[in-house]
Amino acid sequence: MRADRFDELFNHALGAAQQRHLRRDVRVFEHAAPGRSLCDGRKILNFCSNDYLGLSLHPALIARVCAHVQRHGAGATASRLVCGTSPACAGIESRLARAKGTEAALLFSSGWQANAAVLPALLQVLGKDTQVYVDRLVHASLHQGSRAAGIHQIRFRHNDLDHLEDLLCSGAGRPGHRIIVTESVFSMDGDRCDVAALADLAQRHGAFLYLDEAHATGVLGPDGMGLSGLAPGGVDLAMGTFSKAMGGFGAYVAGSRALCDYLVNTCSGFIHTTALPPAVLGAIDAALDLVPSMQAEREALAHQADALRAALRSLGFDTGASSTQIVPVLIGDESRALALSRVLEAEGVLVPAIRPPTVPRGTSRLRIALSAAHTRADIDRLTRALSQALETVA
Ligand SMILES: Cc1ncc(COP(=O)(O)O)c(C=O)c1O
Numbered sequence: 001m002r003a004d005r006f007d008e009l010f011n012h013a014l015g016a017a018q019q020r021h022l023r024r025d026v027r028v029f030e031h032a033a034p035g036r037s038l039c040d041g042r043k044i045l046n047f048c049s050n051d052y053l054g055l056s057l058h059p060a061l062i063a064r065v066c067a068h069v070q071r072h073g074a075g076a077t078a079s080r081l082v083c084g085t086s087p088a089c090a091g092i093e094s095r096l097a098r099a100k101g102t103e104a105a106l107l108f109s110s111g112w113q114a115n116a117a118v119l120p121a122l123l124q125v126l127g128k129d130t131q132v133y134v135d136r137l138v139h140a141s142l143h144q145g146s147r148a149a150g151i152h153q154i155r156f157r158h159n160d161l162d163h164l165e166d167l168l169c170s171g172a173g174r175p176g177h178r179i180i181v182t183e184s185v186f187s188m189d190g191d192r193c194d195v196a197a198l199a200d201l202a203q204r205h206g207a208f209l210y211l212d213e214a215h216a217t218g219v220l221g222p223d224g225m226g227l228s229g230l231a232p233g234g235v236d237l238a239m240g241t242f243s244k245a246m247g248g249f250g251a252y253v254a255g256s257r258a259l260c261d262y263l264v265n266t267c268s269g270f271i272h273t274t275a276l277p278p279a280v281l282g283a284i285d286a287a288l289d290l291v292p293s294m295q296a297e298r299e300a301l302a303h304q305a306d307a308l309r310a311a312l313r314s315l316g317f318d319t320g321a322s323s324t325q326i327v328p329v330l331i332g333d334e335s336r337a338l339a340l341s342r343v344l345e346a347e348g349v350l351v352p353a354i355r356p357p358t359v360p361r362g363t364s365r366l367r368i369a370l371s372a373a374h375t376r377a378d379i380d381r382l383t384r385a386l387s388q389a390l391e392t393v394a
Pocket of ligand 1: 110111112113115139141183187212214215241242243250251
């Protein structure tokens with residue numbers, strides 16, 4: 001018997017996605033060097049990796065990963081509350097809390113899992129009548145967390161703090177706590193929120209501030225440890241990942257001791273999963289050593305991003321409100337974004353087309369992610385390829 005009895009349903013859904021230019025397929029890439037990959041045996045200039053500082057291939061991370069595996073083995077063997085909390089794990093959490101300026105921090109398996117699991121745990125103690133104010137462009141994992149918590153989001157216009165304040169004021173008479181959920185750097189737009197102003201707003205309205213620092217960690221803020229450092233004590237929960245600029249894998253949540261102790265006791269995604277393995281902890285540990293001293297790389301990255309935006313804008317491209325290493329080229333139509341991405345790839349330049357549901361309908365785009373390792377020549381090649389692609393696709 002073949003397990004294909006339901007394939008007609010799956011194929012029907014796939015066909016519908018294909019027709020709308022929204023089908024996705026897994027492809028294989030080999031990472032050759034920061035900003036460069038091999039695809040189908042061909043060298044390609046990579047502008048879609050989140051390895052912003054090139055740490056995934058850094059010798060110090062690789063050496064620490066090997067040392068941890070040789071000393072502690074391949075797996076963590078158990079969940080955190082059983083016997084999965086190794087000295088390395090506890091040590092990293094203490095270092096993280098110091099680096100984020102919080103009382104405590106906790107490791108999670110991934111950023112997606114942290115967001116999907118922490119929000120429901122928070123809502124459990126804040127209560128079902130909590131008003132949850134969410135920037136409309138936050139990451140899918142934060143929407144997943146809201147769905148899992150069974151709450152109705154109150155969405156504010158992207159990075160529009162006046163709109164957020166209006167909504168907070170109009171909900172002022174309602175019972176229940178308030179929580180504001182947003183990101184410090186938006187993954188598909190490359191713009192940032194005003195963390196100090198948000199912290200002030202949250203303080204004035206008695207709201208809990210939840211900040212996703214996935215794309216800021218390693219790149220922005222004091223010592224590169226994210227933008228929450230710009231509002232000391234103003235962010236109630238800062239979450240971030242080690243899977244992007246930190247070059248490895250895993251995620252963290254930083255906040256008060258009571259918050260972390262509460263999550264240890266209630267958050268299913270922390271409790272009911274195996275702890276991060278030694279290899280991953282080794283990479284995190286080495287990245288935490290390196291990142292504070294990588295100011296020159298951060299400056300180079302910011303400089304290249306400025307140069308890229310200026311070049312793209314002079315060619316008439318719309319890069320939105322990007323002010324970081326993530327530079328979108330707003331296209332609009334899904335099929336056109338896809339066609340441009342394909343032409344670029346044929347020219348040896350990898351820039352993905354980002355389409356709904358990752359971004360709102362009608363805002364499909366090319367998402368350029370820079371690495372500190374990209375050179376001025378790489379950026380020139382990208383802008384030339386883009387302007388040629390535009391002619392081809394037009
Ligand atoms: C804003 C944001 N939060 C969370 C995540 C999930 O992080 P991870 O890849 O570590 O699961 C991502 C990843 O793309 C992200 O962009």
